[in-house]
Amino acid sequence: MIRDITLGQYYPSGSVLHRLDPRTKFIGTLIFIVSVFLFRRVPGYAVATLFLGAMIVISRVPVKFIFKGLKAIFVILLFTAAFNILLTPGETVLWKWKFLTVTKEGLVLAARMAVRLVYLVIGSSLMTLTTTPNQLTDGLERLLRPLNRIHVPVHEISMMMSIALRFIPILLEETDKIMKAQIARGADFEKGNIIQKAKNMVPLLVPLFISAFRRANDLAMAMEARCYHGGDHRTQMKPLKYSRLDVIAYVILAAYLAVAILFRVLGL
Amino acid sequence: MSIMKETKEPVPAGKPGVEEASAGTLELKDVSYVYSEGTAYEIRALDHISLTMPSGQFIGIIGHTGSGKSTLIQHLNALIRPTEGQVLYNGQDIWADDFDRKELRGQVGLVFQYPEHQLFENDVLSDVCFGPMNQGLSREEAEEQAKKALLQVGFKEKNFKKSPFELSGGQKKRVAIAGVLAMNPRVLVLDEPTAGLDPKGRDEILDQIAGLHEERGITIVLVSHSMEDMARYASRLIVMDHGKVAFDDVPKEVFSHYKELEPMGLAAPQITYIMQTLKERGLPVDERVTTLPEARDSILAALRTRGGAL
Ligand SMILES: Nc1ncnc2c1ncn2[C@@H]1O[C@H](COP(=O)(O)OP(=O)(O)OP(=O)(O)O)[C@@H](O)[C@H]1O
Ligand SMILES: [Mg+2]
Numbered sequence: 016m017i018r019d020i021t022l023g024q025y026y027p028s029g030s031v032l033h034r035l036d037p038r039t040k041f042i043g044t045l046i047f048i049v050s051v052f053l054f055r056r057v058p059g060y061a062v063a064t065l066f067l068g069a070m071i072v073i074s075r076v077p078v079k080f081i082f083k084g085l086k087a088i089f090v091i092l093l094f095t096a097a098f099n100i101l102l103t104p105g106e107t108v109l110w111k112w113k114f115l116t117v118t119k120e121g122l123v124l125a126a127r128m129a130v131r132l133v134y135l136v137i138g139s140s141l142m143t144l145t146t147t148p149n150q151l152t153d154g155l156e157r158l159l160r161p162l163n164r165i166h167v168p169v170h171e172i173s174m175m176m177s178i179a180l181r182f183i184p185i186l187l188e189e190t191d192k193i194m195k196a197q198i199a200r201g202a203d204f205e206k207g208n209i210i211q212k213a214k215n216m217v218p219l220l221v222p223l224f225i226s227a228f229r230r231a232n233d234l235a236m237a238m239e240a241r242c243y244h245g246g247d248h249r250t251q252m253k254p255l256k257y258s259r260l261d262v263i264a265y266v267i268l269a270a271y272l273a274v275a276i277l278f279r280v281l282g283l
Numbered sequence: 284m285s286i287m288k289e290t291k292e293p294v295p296a297g298k299p300g301v302e303e304a305s306a307g308t309l310e311l312k313d314v315s316y317v318y319s320e321g322t323a324y325e326i327r328a329l330d331h332i333s334l335t336m337p338s339g340q341f342i343g344i345i346g347h348t349g350s351g352k353s354t355l356i357q358h359l360n361a362l363i364r365p366t367e368g369q370v371l372y373n374g375q376d377i378w379a380d381d382f383d384r385k386e387l388r389g390q391v392g393l394v395f396q397y398p399e400h401q402l403f404e405n406d407v408l409s410d411v412c413f414g415p416m417n418q419g420l421s422r423e424e425a426e427e428q429a430k431k432a433l434l435q436v437g438f439k440e441k442n443f444k445k446s447p448f449e450l451s452g453g454q455k456k457r458v459a460i461a462g463v464l465a466m467n468p469r470v471l472v473l474d475e476p477t478a479g480l481d482p483k484g485r486d487e488i489l490d491q492i493a494g495l496h497e498e499r500g501i502t503i504v505l506v507s508h509s510m511e512d513m514a515r516y517a518s519r520l521i522v523m524d525h526g527k528v529a530f531d532d533v534p535k536e537v538f539s540h541y542k543e544l545e546p547m548g549l550a551a552p553q554i555t556y557i558m559q560t561l562k563e564r565g566l567p568v569d570e571r572v573t574t575l576p577e578a579r580d581s582i583l584a585a586l587r588t589r590g591g592a593l
Contacts, residue, residue, distance in 0.1 A: 080322075189400075195362045196401035199393040200462060201385060201417030218413065221403035225448065 024083075024140075025147050030075040031260065032145045037154030039261045039268075044142045046268050050275035051134045058283045059275070060130055066271060067137060076144050084140035085133060092132055099125035148180040157255055170245045178234070186227060193222045306373050307338035307390065307469040307502060309359055314368035316354055328354040330526035331368070336504065338469065341496050343513040343534070344506045346523030347548035352506045353396060355523065356472045359504065360391040389418050392468030396475050398459030402447035407433070407458050410447050414466040425465070432465035433458070436491050453484040460488070464495070470502040471495065477507065489516060510552045514538070514573035522549065535571050554578045561585075 027033070032040070047066070054060050071081055085092075103125075105118030143151070156173035163169050194204065197218045204215055316329040328351045336342060336359075344352050357363045358370050361377050361384040370377050377387055395401065404410035411429035416422065433443065436457045442450070447458055456476060464471065473492065477485040493516050496503045507513060513520050513534055520537045522530040524547045530537045537544075541551035541559075550556075551573075558570040558578060568585040572578050 192395065192397075193400050195357065196395045197413075198362060199360060199388055199395070200401065200414040201388055201466065202413075203385065203417070218401075218403045222400055226399070 024080070024143055026076045026080055026144045028075040030073060030145070032070065032074040032141075034258075034260060035145075035264055036255055036257055036261045037146050037150040038158055038255065039257070039264050040142050040146055041151070041154050041158060043264065043268050044138055046272050047138045048135055050272065051131050051138070053275040053279040054283070055127070055279070056283050059278045062274060062278070063134060067134060067141075070141055071137075074141060074145050076141070080144060081137060081140055084136050088132060088136055092129060095132065096125045096129050099128055149177055152177040152180065153251075153255060170249065174245055182227075182230070185230070186223070189226055190219070190223055193219055193226075308371075308373055309336040309391070309470065309502075310334070310371040310374075311355075311358065312369040312371065314358060314365040314370060316351075316358070316363065317366045318354075320366065328526055329358075329365075332526075332528055334521070334528065334531070336470070336502065338502050339500055341493070341503045341516060341518045342505065343517030343520045344504065344523060345508065345510065345513055345520065345549065346529075350523040350547075351526040352523050353474055354526075356393065356474060356504060356506060359470070359472055360388045360393050362393070385417075389414075389466045390468055391470040391472065392463035392466055393472045394460050394463050394474060394476060396478065398456045401459055401462065402455060405446060406444045407438070407447055407450070408443045410458060411462045411465050414462055418466060428465045428467065429461065432461040435464065435495065436461045437487060453480050453488075456480065456488065460492075468501065470504065472504040472506075474506045475508065476505070477509075477512070485512075492516070510538070510550060514552045514554075522547070535573055538573055539571055 035043075047063075050066075051063055054063055071078065100117055100121045101115045103118055103121030104116070105120030107119040108116055109119060109122075110117040146154075152173045155176075156169055159167070159169045159173075198204070202215065202218055204212070204219070206212075207215065311332050311334045314329055314332045315327065318324075318326040318328055330351075332355065344355065346352050354363070358365060361370070364378055372387055372391070375382060377384060402410055404413065408426060408429055411433055412422065412425040415425035415428045420428065430440075430443070434440070438454065438457045438461060442454070447455065450458065460473070460476060471492075476488055476492070480488065489512060492503060492505065495501060505512075505517065517534055520530070520532065520534045521528055522537060522544070529543075529547060530540060538551040538555050541555055544551060554573065554575060555570070558568050558572060558581070561568050561582065562570045566582070566585050567588065568578075569581045572581050
């Protein structure tokens, strides 16, 4: 039941997008997000739609999964749209009731914000759907490496991130198992008031913490046994390497960004 | 000759004297279960399973890793809801709105694969009391049940006040089994209760489970990877393969299909292979015996009838 909540919702389909270097995808996503804010009018958004649509087709991820991310922001989307529509002052008033006014400017703004929000979510979903969490942290580590110069422990941070990511599904699974074992012994995690509910969690939390600490301890021992130490001069088993695919991708991205900037200058 | 007759024994249907316990029948009707339905990781763990588990049987479930054994037994006490199909307890659909699933979990006790998953109290006795107290018993009544259950699984009284986390793996298993047994279930389901135990501890626990079956007349459903254990204890053996029931019969019958078991990543007990080879080499033994003493008798008898040198 609990494992259905997949974090880092990677969808393996082995497409070209999946094979790109995570750095490329990360920067690509950033460029896409920037472009969505550069565009202002319909022709611009048509270009963004075209670009996003092409990426979705290339990724070979079923559309159903791509739109899943939208469910989470549906409420936010509704609120921003409502506020923008009802509270934006403007010249051409279409409808008025007390302090609420619907103006043409408001409608345009609401539509623009909605499109931006939706594209932002779809764009970043596309990245997480085609990149494993580990690749993502690897890519991020490489991109942030220059920060090492100002003594930011980039490697350690990314190590912690990837361990945390690695453990989330394991802990979820463990929670599921312990919950089932206690339910089998008649535990009830739903009934009662808040205090009772908190009390009922004890049979779940105690074993969960014990196993989490045991796992953390085991992992630390295993790392030490293999003489792990992070930081300088550490090499990777699979170092990130740009391939020809990435070069092509960067060329396309640069062209796309240029178009976006051009559109902005032209006011499209 | 007497051995030959035994091979056709029917599946025993409950012990006499516990007839009224025919209440306690579990039935799976065309049950399928799919993990992570609707995602990229969909796994069909059970594929249209139909089974009846009448009261009083000692049922063994065997199958390769990932064949769906654990998934199957979690259906028996309503821990997971079948994606398709029905689970019936005494003829009632356990997922009907008005069915008391908490009550069912007291009647169908389930011990999980790794017992350290469920221990949480300060001392062993309190931990075992958790189940009975959830059933609404007072602390005194629960303790009485708990003590009885702990002794029944061979847990020493002097350890009752120890912390469950100081115990060895075998002792933890015993406490976990007692924790479920203390709820007085009619059906006891055990998922690999002997994983990670030494041979002595394994035999002890299995003997105690068999004893419970005899004394209390409760149904036992035992998941195990050991064909030898199955041959020794189970009166009925269900073989799972890729979410389907491949065989469901008395162990002897199942083992006689040992050639079909091998592609499923299973094997008959070693003794079956010895007997088969002896038979092929011309010794008239009964190749369908499954335990060591039976094999010994059969070989001795065969040697005698052949008049060979002993
Ligand atoms: N919580 C879960 N989420 C997703 N898939 C699962 C989950 N639990 C089990 N599975 C999958 O369902 C299938 C059946 O698993 P199950 O645990 O029932 O096997 P098993 O026969 O008990 O194996 P074992 O002998 O290793 O205990 C496997 O393919 C497994 O990967
Ligand atoms: Mg299992």
